Amino acid sequence: MASFQLQVNGRQHTVDVDADTPLLWVLRDELKLNGTKYGCGIAQCGACTVHIDGMPIRACCFPIGKLAGKNVTTIEGLSVHDDHPVQLAWQEIDVPQCGYCQTGQIMTAAALLDRNPDPSDECILRAMKGNLCRCGTYPRIKNAIKEAAQTKMS
Amino acid sequence: MRTTRRSFIKVSALAGGGLMMAISVPGSAALNRLLKEGESQLNNFLSIDTAGNIIFTLTKHEMGQGSGTGLPMILADELGADWSKISLVRSAYDPKFTSREMGTTGGSSTIDKMWDILRTAGATAREMLKQTAANRWNANTDDLVVDNGVITNPSTDESYTFGELASEAATLDVPDNPPLKEPKDYKYIGQSIKNLITPEVVSGKANYGINVDIDDMVHASIERCPVYKGRLVGFDDSEAREVAGVIDVIAVPQMTGVIEEHHVQAGVAVIARNTWSAIKARKKLRINWDNGDTTDQNLNDLAARMEQKALETEKPVFEKGDYASLKNQDGVEVFQAIYDNPYQAHALMEPINATAHYKADQCEVWVGTQSGERVNNEVVKLTGLSVDQIKINVFNSGGSFGRRFYADSAMEAVYLSMQVQKPVKVTWTREDEIAHDYFHPYQKSIFEAVISEEKKVVGWHSSISRTEGYHSGSQPWEIPYHFENIRTYFEQEPSIVHVGAWRSVAEHSSSLGRESFIDELALKLGQNPLDLRLALLDQPLNRIGTDSFADRVYNYQSLLQSRYLEVLQTVKEKSWYQSAQEPEKGVGLAVENFGRTVCAHVVELTMNNNTYNGFVIDKVRSVVHCGTVVNPHFGRGQIEGSIIFALSALQYGGVEVERGRVMRSNFHDNRLVRIDEVPDMEVHFVPSNDPPNGLGEPGTPPLAPAVLNALYAASGVRVRKIPVLKEDLVREPQAV
Ligand code: FES
Numbered sequence: 001m002a003s004f005q006l007q008v009n010g011r012q013h014t015v016d017v018d019a020d021t022p023l024l025w026v027l028r029d030e031l032k033l034n035g036t037k038y039g040c041g042i043a044q045c046g047a048c049t050v051h052i053d054g055m056p057i058r059a060c061c062f063p064i065g066k067l068a069g070k071n072v073t074t075i076e077g078l079s080v081h082d083d084h085p086v087q088l089a090w091q092e093i094d095v096p097q098c099g100y101c102q103t104g105q106i107m108t109a110a111a112l113l114d115r116n117p118d119p120s121d122e123c124i125l126r127a128m129k130g131n132l133c134r135c136g137t138y139p140r141i142k143n144a145i146k147e148a149a150q151t152k153m154s
Numbered sequence: 155m156r157t158t159r160r161s162f163i164k165v166s167a168l169a170g171g172g173l174m175m176a177i178s179v180p181g182s183a184a185l186n187r188l189l190k191e192g193e194s195q196l197n198n199f200l201s202i203d204t205a206g207n208i209i210f211t212l213t214k215h216e217m218g219q220g221s222g223t224g225l226p227m228i229l230a231d232e233l234g235a236d237w238s239k240i241s242l243v244r245s246a247y248d249p250k251f252t253s254r255e256m257g258t259t260g261g262s263s264t265i266d267k268m269w270d271i272l273r274t275a276g277a278t279a280r281e282m283l284k285q286t287a288a289n290r291w292n293a294n295t296d297d298l299v300v301d302n303g304v305i306t307n308p309s310t311d312e313s314y315t316f317g318e319l320a321s322e323a324a325t326l327d328v329p330d331n332p333p334l335k336e337p338k339d340y341k342y343i344g345q346s347i348k349n350l351i352t353p354e355v356v357s358g359k360a361n362y363g364i365n366v367d368i369d370d371m372v373h374a375s376i377e378r379c380p381v382y383k384g385r386l387v388g389f390d391d392s393e394a395r396e397v398a399g400v401i402d403v404i405a406v407p408q409m410t411g412v413i414e415e416h417h418v419q420a421g422v423a424v425i426a427r428n429t430w431s432a433i434k435a436r437k438k439l440r441i442n443w444d445n446g447d448t449t450d451q452n453l454n455d456l457a458a459r460m461e462q463k464a465l466e467t468e469k470p471v472f473e474k475g476d477y478a479s480l481k482n483q484d485g486v487e488v489f490q491a492i493y494d495n496p497y498q499a500h501a502l503m504e505p506i507n508a509t510a511h512y513k514a515d516q517c518e519v520w521v522g523t524q525s526g527e528r529v530n531n532e533v534v535k536l537t538g539l540s541v542d543q544i545k546i547n548v549f550n551s552g553g554s555f556g557r558r559f560y561a562d563s564a565m566e567a568v569y570l571s572m573q574v575q576k577p578v579k580v581t582w583t584r585e586d587e588i589a590h591d592y593f594h595p596y597q598k599s600i601f602e603a604v605i606s607e608e609k610k611v612v613g614w615h616s617s618i619s620r621t622e623g624y625h626s627g628s629q630p631w632e633i634p635y636h637f638e639n640i641r642t643y644f645e646q647e648p649s650i651v652h653v654g655a656w657r658s659v660a661e662h663s664s665s666l667g668r669e670s671f672i673d674e675l676a677l678k679l680g681q682n683p684l685d686l687r688l689a690l691l692d693q694p695l696n697r698i699g700t701d702s703f704a705d706r707v708y709n710y711q712s713l714l715q716s717r718y719l720e721v722l723q724t725v726k727e728k729s730w731y732q733s734a735q736e737p738e739k740g741v742g743l744a745v746e747n748f749g750r751t752v753c754a755h756v757v758e759l760t761m762n763n764n765t766y767n768g769f770v771i772d773k774v775r776s777v778v779h780c781g782t783v784v785n786p787h788f789g790r791g792q793i794e795g796s797i798i799f800a801l802s803a804l805q806y807g808g809v810e811v812e813r814g815r816v817m818r819s820n821f822h823d824n825r826l827v828r829i830d831e832v833p834d835m836e837v838h839f840v841p842s843n844d845p846p847n848g849l850g851e852p853g854t855p856p857l858a859p860a861v862l863n864a865l866y867a868a869s870g871v872r873v874r875k876i877p878v879l880k881e882d883l884v885r886e887p888q889a890v
Pocket residue numbers: 037038039040041042043044045046047048049058059060061
């Protein structure tokens with residue numbers, strides 16, 4: 001075990017774990033930030049998506065040892081009052097069924113809109129296809145992203 | 155305490171002021187028994203405090219089907235409540251809430267079973283509040299208006315809020331048979347009210363079993379025997395113990411529960427101070443298994459045995475008319491087809507988990523479960539504790555689809571906590587979840603029909619063989635179509651993996667064969683498949699007897715018959731089922747009931763060799779009859795979700811088993827449909843004021859046969875299995 005410093009949602013933390021520990025398990029087990037979910041551990045489902053320096057990253061495959069100097073944002077830090085345009089759109093369209101995949105979906109969508117404030121349908125599908133939803137809320141995810149893009153633009 | 159004659163509803167004063175309502179469901183003696191022990195034993199199903207806050211106890215599991223919003227909507231509507239004043243308390247497992255109606259969640263029966271209970275509870279409280287206001291004003295209850303948590307006397311314009319009336323209302327007699335609202339007066343029922351879990355989901359604060367964090371808790375990851383029911387011989391944990399964070403390594407014996415369905419596979423558990431250390435160390439275990447007899451079993455051998463069994467079966471489970479002699483008559487044509495429904499994995503999004511804390515005289519469990527009662531019974535057996543020493547905390551689940559009906563992960567957690575004397579959280583990896591799933595049973599279905607010289611189907615034969623271990627209760631001979639002569643066989647074969655309930659259970663398997671075969675027959679007879687279905691449905695029903703059971707069967711069958719007809723007539727009226735005009739495109743139809751809900755899908759697809767499966771599904775249009783649609787947004791969501799769920803099975807499903815080992819492990823080889831593969835979907839609900847029936851499962855079964863029928867229309871290739879792969883769609887070379 002070794003000591004690692006990390007910056008999450010604007011706060012500095014020190015954790016005592018192995019260097020190969022994925023960021024996902026540091027967030028969940030050490031920092032108790034449970035909004036980031038475990039789904040597959042092999043970058044196949046997107047449930048663990050966080051932002052690292054603004055980029056959407058699968059936290060299950062990102063070892064803590066490689067995080068030095070980087071800023072992590074999780075769902076808990078996406079907005080102060082849960083009012084990021086994507087979170088608002090998710091509520092407006094009422095996307096979730098079981099909700100388990102949704103924090104990962106929201107983080108991927110927020111990163112997409114940062115890069116491209118007015119994505120075409122094709123862009124949305126390309127950006128979101130790494131995020132699985134077993135409940136099948138995909139049509140609503142797509143609508144919510146369009147809704148968020150509109151609020152962001154107006 | 156005041157009670158009704160039937161002791162169904164009890165109303166008493168709420169501590170701190172207000173009204174508390176307890177309910178017991180007729181047919182379940184649990185509450186009535188407990189009531190004898192005094193008022194403190196009442197369950198708190200509904201309470202209204204002096205500020206008008208309404209708390210509803212959710213006894214049903216929320217796993218994405220919307221029970222935690224749909225149920226309070228029904229209650230709030232009848233009560234005349236202000237929706238914003240409603241909040242939910244999730245009940246831990248509580249014997250005061252057990253019964254089919256309230257203790258377990260499954261079979262798409264939640265709305266169905268709770269409808270009467272909730273409406274009666276809401277109406278009772280409303281009438282008591284109204285009576286209180288009427289007493290104060292010396293008015294007649296019939297003249298008062300209830301809306302949005304306020305009772306008004308229109309002639310004087312005076313009003314009281316529920317909160318102002320609740321304490322006094324609690325002292326009144328409970329009315330028998332309070333009047334229920336007419337559908338035209340519904341305020342919330344039928345509206346797309348937003349899911350109460352959405353705000354906590356989007357903030358990341360939604361709580362699931364996998365998030366449980368107890369003081370002093372340790373984490374377990376279990377390496378299980380790769381072959382079903384294999385045993386542990388021994389293990390070397392020296393390397394695993396060197397991994398930082400590892401606390402202990404413990405053998406987990408194979409366990410069978412109170413219910414035989416609850417199987418815990420033998421394994422070796424690594425206990426560590428965090429999840430990652432446990433997962434990592436597990437890979438360093440060297441384990442010696444006795445894989446048992448299943449180790450020489452391959453899926454293909456099982457499939458061949460099952461087909462043989464279905465073909466050679468001798469004793470029918472159902473017979474009507476005389477199929478056997480019909481088949482041997484001169485001039486008739488006998489047509490047969492065999493359909494294959496493989497095992498399917500649940501792949502629910504939140505991996506299986508459970509946390510338990512065993513102390514000498516207590517045991518507490520934290521788990522997302524469809525049946526707290528089953529978990530409780532297993533904990534009693536494992537620990538020898540009594541029910542009042544056990545607490546089962548139930549969490550919302552990140553998907554379940556039948557999988558969380560089973561108590562296996564809770565059994566593992568309790569067993570390990572007993573060993574280490576600390577709280578233990580068991581988290582399954584995705585690989586565990588796929589390899590050790592409670593798979594949808596394997597089924598082979600043989601359908602056969604006798605066609606008369608007049609080109610009419612006069613006999614219907616089906617022979618089904620299914621892997622043993624899970625039976626949903628649906629009977630293979632129950633078909634909506636009418637034939638003079640019917641013969642049904644049903645056989646079981648030992649399974650080579652564990653089986654269990656999977657979204658839409660036996661209907662999913664049986665529908666594939668039945669609804670494909672009807673199409674095959676129609677085309678053989680040169681008829682339109684939709685018209686043939688309508689003709690076979692629209693026949694007089696026969697009563698099976700004269701007693702009340704026969705009446706119930708008759709009523710059920712008539713309801714189904716009329717719903718099937720309405721659904722298919724709607725498809726016809728909408729002209730959704732028209733043959734495609736362009737080459738390489740096809741349209742297919744299938745219809746199925748799950749309980750009382752009837753669902754038809756019309757699928758449009760295009761052959762496309764550049765895709766993984768060789769085709770692209772363009773559109774799915776659905777007609778659904780489920781009685782009243784309590785929340786159309788949820789209803790559409792369940793049908794869309796079911797379509798996507800069934801599409802994953804159709805495109806990527808099945809589970810390969812070789813040498814007794816499941817050959818899939820994670821989402822790269824157990825693929826699921828992704829957002830870029832979703833067809834356009836349109837859902838139409840047949841308008842109805844009948845009581846509501848479930849929507850969680852009915853959209854799943856008819857999807858696969860509708861696609862297979864559309865594939866035939868597009869390509870001329872008849873596929874009788876899922877998943878459909880490119881090689882299944884190779885066309886015969888055209889003669890030149
Ligand atoms: S858990 Fe990271 S992508 Fe699935």
